[in-house]
Amino acid sequence: MSRICKRKKGHINITLRENVEHEIKPGFGDITLVHNALPEISRSDIDTSLNFFGHTLQAPIILEPMTGGLNEATKINKILGKCAEHFGLAIGVGSQRAAIENPKLAKTYRIVRDMAPNAFIFANLGCPQFAEGYGIEEAKAAVEMVDADALMLHANPLQESIQPEGEPNFRGLLSKIRELTSKLDIPVVIKETGCGISSEVASKIESAGAKGIDVAGAGGTSWAAVEYFRAKKIGTKIQQVLGITFRDWGIPTCVSIIEAVRSTRLTIISSGGVRNGIDVAKSISIGATAGGIALPLLKAAVRGERFLNETIKTLIEELKTAMFLVGARNLDELKRVPLVISGFTAHWLNERGYKTYEYARRPS
């Protein structure tokens, strides 16, 4: 098994067995949707569908990129792909670097497209690889491998700084992103992996021609925590300390959504600690187009197809219930409902110049 595949296996085992979530919160607890005691709609009127990069999704839920490159991953990707197809959702495959370097592994990713012929699929590669020499050829190979509808590029400077074999080089990436967005005929989405994206970075991403941002903010899976557990196993002391010190580093998900939404015209995906359908509803109400979930779906997928389907069904029912309780018939109406922002999220946003009171009295 190659070094990359061993690392992927280690990541799955650690995320399934250890507590790898941030201590800090994603901020959904600071957002209160104003309850509507007379919603004037029937719950059966509610439509959760949306147009997502020209493709119809049945609900604003994305199965976030996680895995590929080894046998265990094939099994997990098979179940995730089937689920995305069944519910009409979008799905990302994990970083395809392993298969770019060893094409025999392509099938561990391709299984997602085989199981989900109609679903919206994101290909996935890491930014550091582009700083180190990848270009349009590797991007096209990843896209073709899963017949992708869009390419996600993940930025993970914290993880690269902590993992023993990390490649913390992000030099010249914006021009690489510009090259990819001009040469690929599908949308490019830039994502973090648990530290969020600020308004300043969001604007640069937009200028580089990307069509979307997945904020992957702090408040869910912490890659510093994951790398801490790996370093502990390998016995690398400094990485263990770094993993603990930086466990809670990052921009919490809700502030990151608002910063990205308010500073660009891009499609914004909310992820990082999205844990139920109310979190998805809150994400949409502050301007995200969809909510993405990783760790809980990995845990559900390893319990089997039935359990994963029940998990997704519950999420959709929670989302619909929240929509009913604020009187939103569809996702456009959900984007306009009044809400109150409090706590650290309000403090952060006010310090950064956003008028949080505007969300509390929205014109209906």
Ligand SMILES: Cc1cc2nc3c(=O)[nH]c(=O)nc-3n(C[C@H](O)[C@H](O)[C@H](O)COP(=O)(O)O)c2cc1C
């Ligand atoms: C086991 C695991 C593997 C992951 N692998 C990738 C990856 O290959 N590429 C990527 O862009 N993000 C990857 N992520 C990050 C997720 O896509 C997501 O951005 C992050 O975990 C936050 O979501 P969560 O709090 O719901 O887990 C991975 C997450 C997990 C849990």
